[in-house]
Amino acid sequence: MTDAVDAAAPARANKSRKRSDGPKTGVAKYRRGEEVSTKTVKDKKLKGQLLYTERVFKDAQKAAARVDDWLLPAAAGGLEAEGMEQTWRFHQEDIVQARLCPYALATTRAGRYLALGGHRGHLALMDRLQSRVLCEVQVKESVHDVSVLHSEAFFAAAQRKYVYIYDKRGIEVHCLKAHTNVWRLDFLPHHFLLTSVGASGVLTWQDTSTGQIVASAKTRAGPCRVLTHDPSTGVSTLGHGRGTVSLWTPTSPVPAARLLCHHGPVLAAAHAPRGAGAGPLLVTTGADRAVKVWDMRMMRALHAYNAPAPAAALDISQRGALAVGWGRRVQVWLEALRDKAAAPYLNHTLPHAGLRDLVFCPYDDVLAAGHGGGVSALLVPGAGEPNYDSLVADPFQRRKAAREAEVAFLLDKLQPGMIVLDPDSIGGLAREPKEVQKERAEAAAAANAAALAAQRAKADAKTPMKGKNKPTRKRRKKQQNVIDDKAPAMRARMAEQGVLGGGHARKESEPIPESVPRALHRFVVRK
Amino acid sequence: MKVKVINRSEEACTRTRSQDVLKVHRNLDPALHPFEKAKEYTRALNAAKLDRLFARPFLAAFPHTDGITCLARSPARLNCLLSGTADGEVRLWDVAARRCLRRLVGHAGAVTGVAVAPSGDVAVSAGADGTARLWRVPFAPFAGGPVERDASPVLQWTARGGLRGVDHHWARSQFATAGVGVCVWDHARSDPVHAFEWGADTVASVRFNPAEPDLLASVGGDRSVALYDLRSATPLRKLVMQTKSNALAWNPMEAFHFTLASDDCNLYTYDMRRLDVARCVHQDFVSAVMDVDYSPTGREFVAGGYDRSLRIFAKHGGHSREVYTTKRQQRVFAVRFSGDGTYVFSGSDDMNVRVWKAQASQQLGVTLPRERQKAAYGAALIERHKHLPEVRRVVGNRRTPTAIYKATKTRRAVMDAERRKLKNRIAHSKPGSVVVKPARRRKIVEELE
Numbered sequence: 001m002t003d004a005v006d007a008a009a010p011a012r013a014n015k016s017r018k019r020s021d022g023p024k025t026g027v028a029k030y031r032r033g034e035e036v037s038t039k040t041v042k043d044k045k046l047k048g049q050l051l052y053t054e055r056v057f058k059d060a061q062k063a064a065a066r067v068d069d070w071l072l073p074a075a076a077g078g079l080e081a082e083g084m085e086q087t088w089r090f091h092q093e094d095i096v097q098a099r100l101c102p103y104a105l106a107t108t109r110a111g112r113y114l115a116l117g118g119h120r121g122h123l124a125l126m127d128r129l130q131s132r133v134l135c136e137v138q139v140k141e142s143v144h145d146v147s148v149l150h151s152e153a154f155f156a157a158a159q160r161k162y163v164y165i166y167d168k169r170g171i172e173v174h175c176l177k178a179h180t181n182v183w184r185l186d187f188l189p190h191h192f193l194l195t196s197v198g199a200s201g202v203l204t205w206q207d208t209s210t211g212q213i214v215a216s217a218k219t220r221a222g223p224c225r226v227l228t229h230d231p232s233t234g235v236s237t238l239g240h241g242r243g244t245v246s247l248w249t250p251t252s253p254v255p256a257a258r259l260l261c262h263h264g265p266v267l268a269a270a271h272a273p274r275g276a277g278a279g280p281l282l283v284t285t286g287a288d289r290a291v292k293v294w295d296m297r298m299m300r301a302l303h304a305y306n307a308p309a310p311a312a313a314l315d316i317s318q319r320g321a322l323a324v325g326w327g328r329r330v331q332v333w334l335e336a337l338r339d340k341a342a343a344p345y346l347n348h349t350l351p352h353a354g355l356r357d358l359v360f361c362p363y364d365d366v367l368a369a370g371h372g373g374g375v376s377a378l379l380v381p382g383a384g385e386p387n388y389d390s391l392v393a394d395p396f397q398r399r400k401a402a403r404e405a406e407v408a409f410l411l412d413k414l415q416p417g418m419i420v421l422d423p424d425s426i427g428g429l430a431r432e433p434k435e436v437q438k439e440r441a442e443a444a445a446a447a448n449a450a451a452l453a454a455q456r457a458k459a460d461a462k463t464p465m466k467g468k469n470k471p472t473r474k475r476r477k478k479q480q481n482v483i484d485d486k487a488p489a490m491r492a493r494m495a496e497q498g499v500l501g502g503g504h505a506r507k508e509s510e511p512i513p514e515s516v517p518r519a520l521h522r523f524v525v526r527k
Numbered sequence: 528m529k530v531k532v533i534n535r536s537e538e539a540c541t542r543t544r545s546q547d548v549l550k551v552h553r554n555l556d557p558a559l560h561p562f563e564k565a566k567e568y569t570r571a572l573n574a575a576k577l578d579r580l581f582a583r584p585f586l587a588a589f590p591h592t593d594g595i596t597c598l599a600r601s602p603a604r605l606n607c608l609l610s611g612t613a614d615g616e617v618r619l620w621d622v623a624a625r626r627c628l629r630r631l632v633g634h635a636g637a638v639t640g641v642a643v644a645p646s647g648d649v650a651v652s653a654g655a656d657g658t659a660r661l662w663r664v665p666f667a668p669f670a671g672g673p674v675e676r677d678a679s680p681v682l683q684w685t686a687r688g689g690l691r692g693v694d695h696h697w698a699r700s701q702f703a704t705a706g707v708g709v710c711v712w713d714h715a716r717s718d719p720v721h722a723f724e725w726g727a728d729t730v731a732s733v734r735f736n737p738a739e740p741d742l743l744a745s746v747g748g749d750r751s752v753a754l755y756d757l758r759s760a761t762p763l764r765k766l767v768m769q770t771k772s773n774a775l776a777w778n779p780m781e782a783f784h785f786t787l788a789s790d791d792c793n794l795y796t797y798d799m800r801r802l803d804v805a806r807c808v809h810q811d812f813v814s815a816v817m818d819v820d821y822s823p824t825g826r827e828f829v830a831g832g833y834d835r836s837l838r839i840f841a842k843h844g845g846h847s848r849e850v851y852t853t854k855r856q857q858r859v860f861a862v863r864f865s866g867d868g869t870y871v872f873s874g875s876d877d878m879n880v881r882v883w884k885a886q887a888s889q890q891l892g893v894t895l896p897r898e899r900q901k902a903a904y905g906a907a908l909i910e911r912h913k914h915l916p917e918v919r920r921v922v923g924n925r926r927t928p929t930a931i932y933k934a935t936k937t938r939r940a941v942m943d944a945e946r947r948k949l950k951n952r953i954a955h956s957k958p959g960s961v962v963v964k965p966a967r968r969r970k971i972v973e974e975l976e
Contacts, residue, residue, distance in 0.1 A: 129537075190562050232561045275558050318558070365532045381532045389554040396541045398549065411573055418565045427568040427915060 102356035103370030110393035111362035117146035135170030158182035184227035215250035239266030262286025268314035317360035317383035571912035574905035582887035595874025603647025611638030621667035640693035653690035705730035738782030780825025788816035813934035831859030
């Protein structure tokens, strides 16, 4: 736009003396020869004809210039040197780079399609196998991250303010206003959940099959630029500016776990896929230049590597190859997670600096790197799983199979509540720990005791005269008052025998001698 | 330097020619199949929901002109069903074509029992008019369309007093009638071959044992179940219960077990060899159970009740696995399993014979192997997860009519109160002084030899 205005500037200077209501630019371009001067023409009829012709010419020039103004809007390009720069020093890379910028990447589950998001608004979806671009959009605002949804049919982009969803033709289909100022996007394919986190530090899960916001958690740890998930549990992992990494499930407003990984900000994190017998592993990089491998069962660092510079990008392939990148450098490590490796597997220098994202393409030996100069694809032999499962992810899936797979995946969609640290606990028995059982039993006993005490207190608080006038009591009293002639004699006899009034209890008996032990007191014969 | 990189060609991975079937690659590495327990649980829940969604058991209704009193299926033909009514008519149905083949007219009073001979060619019916009649049972013609015709009996026997039930022997040309005592008749004789009486004024139902040719059992109006041996002149054993039984059915596979449909809303399965304790008490009905019949597999049985429902029980299931009702179904007096165990027939007071699926959500007709596999997988998933609350809620959900629902609630409240009272009595009595009879023995009064 500014270029068009600049290009028009010299034309305006030429015609500054002309009438202000006409077209401002380019009239001179359409002038053919000088105006015919009519001053010397005597013949009035001829003069009139000439003036008329001149007016017609001028109108035609104005009309042509107006067309120039409105119907030919394209402007020519140009290079402009600023300050000390010289245009002849500019390289072609500089000229291309001026349009491109760091690219964020995401692949589909089968690894065939790659979504690219340039920071300056260039979105593209490409078929990697056919080297074909499916769609390209310029959204004209910054794009922070992209994520492919359950298939290549839809992809999400975190733009300046909101998250948008595009279909594979590049048409915007949704604007997710529940996610604001998002910096990182992630998609949980088995749960159909799109997760996002960004400047506000709020982690949001949205179900992409129903559109519902499943949960939203305030991390209270400031802006967040690191978001990934454990592929075997679905737990979202965030890396924070103060060096902590926290694990989140949508069912809890507080993190399921939090661990201090680095001195200084965490820059990237990636979960290793759980192979046969391998436990859950997490790899993090920080601004302290360390690359650390964490055992997530023990929540303890297994070992650490030191990068020459803070590693900005990180990814782990299906077969456990670890790619780390900083600046122009990309290193791939093999067999480096469980045990510390001595040397990297591969080294690569990118043609451009500004590495933004590293993504291994599943089921292929390709590592895609998004950097300041665009996207580079590196071959990493041995990184990808060679044998794919057609029912899980098929790079060569046809349209009909894709339709059926979508239905099958939707039927198998897992509920957000199933995201737990131990996924094998689902469908099992929820057995309470012994302490909890004991606590519960104690609480129940206490409650019973309290209820009993309350009942007793209530009974005690009753009016003392209650029950004094009962029919049975009345009858008993009446009977007590009957004077029977036998009764006094019987009472006297009973008193004599000591049955009544505790006669023998009052009888004094000899004290037990001191020498007898207390346990034997009852065997002492008293007189 | 050796380099080996994954390199796939689309043709090799999918198909080389467009006519080929697309290749399906499987990799069963657990790392590629995460969340297996959660997925299986989700699938189980979906399977349970789909099972309930497709549970549409009612198939057809065959109309009569009066209430149905008895049903019989042919042991020789799958599509042959006979139904007797209170107005003395027996109809022969072609079940597969859903049409009536014959109206067997002749009884003066209500038809109380009907049974088909093992060959499937002839049937015997017993009526309240005291006669037993033999009818010819034709094949259903292949050609479609209505073929209804009237037919008269071939033979007729007159018994002493009204008859209450009939059962045909499974090998011989003999049948047994219930009425004033139990009589066994031969097709070739006009008088009963055997006649048994043991106390009961009327005998409600009689059934031949499906394995022992000389053994039969009956239930009588004196709340008794009696076992008879045709080789001896006197009855064998007798069991007296607190309430009377309405019907009896032998398990065709374990022929020493029989089930009684009792008036006290329960069914009792007994072992013929041990009559002092029931093997199982089947509850869930809220009114008297009128009829019972075993599946040919011997694994489950169907029972019809006075509460307008029919229920299907596993042979050792304390509670029913299925309950079938419709808005218009009245008291169910007769039930039968089909010969292949796939269908259930019920005859009720509302003048209709109804045909139901034995498995409510089973897909009928020809199924593809994949469909069968899917159904088996769903069933296995439900079986595995049936104890989880969410699955159990879906699987056990049956909508019953308000009357049954309320009666069930009332019965449960009464039983809970009884249980509570017993518990309190035990708690406040001298230990051992309260003798509790288990439910399997509670209804037994005495056992006579």
